[in-house]
Amino acid sequence: MVVTYGEALVDLIEQLDGSFAAILGGSVCNFTLAVARQGLPAAYLNPLSNDSFGARFVDQLGAAGVVLAAPQRSLLPTALAVVTLDAHGVPSYAFHRALVADxxxxxxxxxxxxxxxITLFHTGGLALVPADLDVTLGVAAAAAAAGALISIDANLRPLAVPDLALYAAGVRRALALAHLIKVSEEDLLYLGLQDADPVVAARTLFDGSAAQLVALTLGGQGAVLLARSGQVALPVPPGVSVVDTVGAGDCFQAGLVASLHQAGALTLDALPGLDPGTLTRALRYALATASIDVMRKGCNPPLREEVEDFLTTTGAAA
Incomplete structure (x- = not known):
């Protein structure tokens, strides 16, 4: 089972007419929904609110088959993120997360x-802010002690905290414990891992860490999947017309996990010895999962069948 711990919040997304649409989101919750839609059994640990947004989360996650591990709903409200999009559909966020349900x-x-x-424990995003970090790492340690792989998406949101240096140091602590890491080019800059070549910077995450795979997303340039002994890189699939990129990274990570699961490689014994073909298939599947999401409004992860159809249609199926 994939177990997740982190934020469930509502994205209030700016529309062309200046109004805002309320879309269920949050990096970890998006990942949870995405991996469940890929057919993997999943459980979400954090409590959901008893407000109307919380009820929508219960319905959405339940429809995907996600187990809600919290024994009862919280009396606190659902967290909010106000999302504005630039001319290219790239989001920026303002967070409202004091005294919230998750x-x-x-x-x-x-x-x-x-x-x-537990097969895999996933966290990241706002669960790594300084105020929440020790609890998050404690839960991750308990999951690791139970034999789980640890997956962490750095997904830094510097607007959510006043002290970026403290935040980045905490995220680096968390990444050192992960077996499977996802970072973006932007994350590397926030982490202070600046290099002319982002792949070189991303490879430093192996140093003194438990990491076996590091996924580096490069926006419109595709992504690179790094193993300790090699790497594969792929461009964005052809024919992708971006509507917005909300949740793309979460869907990418879910697709990566799903492909590794399908290959029987989602174990600590298997990860270090993955061959280039398995790495390539996993990266291709992750990019396809993210590509379908960016062609939709908000975060709307695809089903496994949709990803497989996309790969066949684009000629990328292995």
């Missing part, structure tokens, strides 16, 4: 709700 949980409560037989 943070209404202690370390002891989160560990107590961990389901048995």
């Amino acid at each position: 943070r209404d949980i202690t370390l002891a409560q989160a560990v107590a709700t961990l389901p048995p037989a």
Whole structure:
């Protein structure tokens, strides 16, 4: 089972007429929905609000088959992110997360709700802000002790915290514990890993860490999947017309996990020895999953069948 821990928030997305549409989101919750739609059993640990947005999350995640591990709904409201899009559909965020439902949980409560037989534990995004980091790392440590792979998406949101240096240092602590890491070019800059070649910068994440795979997303230039002994790079698939990029990275990571699962490679024993063909298929699947999402409004992850059809249509199916 894939177990996730992190934010569930509502994106209030600016429309062309200046109004805002309320879209269910949050990096970790998006990933949870995306990996469940790929057919993997998934559980979400954080509590959801008893407000109307929380009810929508319950319905959405339930429809995808996600197990809600929190024993009861929170009396606190759902977190909000106000999302404005530039001319290219790239989002910027303003966060409202004080006293909200997904943070209404202690370390002891989160560990107590961990389901048995965890294959992979995923976190990242706003769960890595300084105020929440120790709890997040405690839950990750408990999952690792239960035999789970640890997946972390750095997904830094500097507008969410006043002290970027403190935030970045905490994210680096978290990434050192992960077996599977996802970063963007922008994340590398925020982490202070500046290099003329982002691949060189991303490869430093292997140093002194548990990482076996590092996925580096490069926006319109595609992505690179790095292993300790090699790497593969692929461009964005042909025919992708971007509507907006909300949730693209979350869907990418879910597609990567799904492909590794399909290959029987989602284990600590298998990850270090992946051959170039498996790495290429996993990266291609991840890019296809993200590509379908960016052609839709908001984060709307595809089903496994949709990804497979996309790969066949674009001539990229292995």
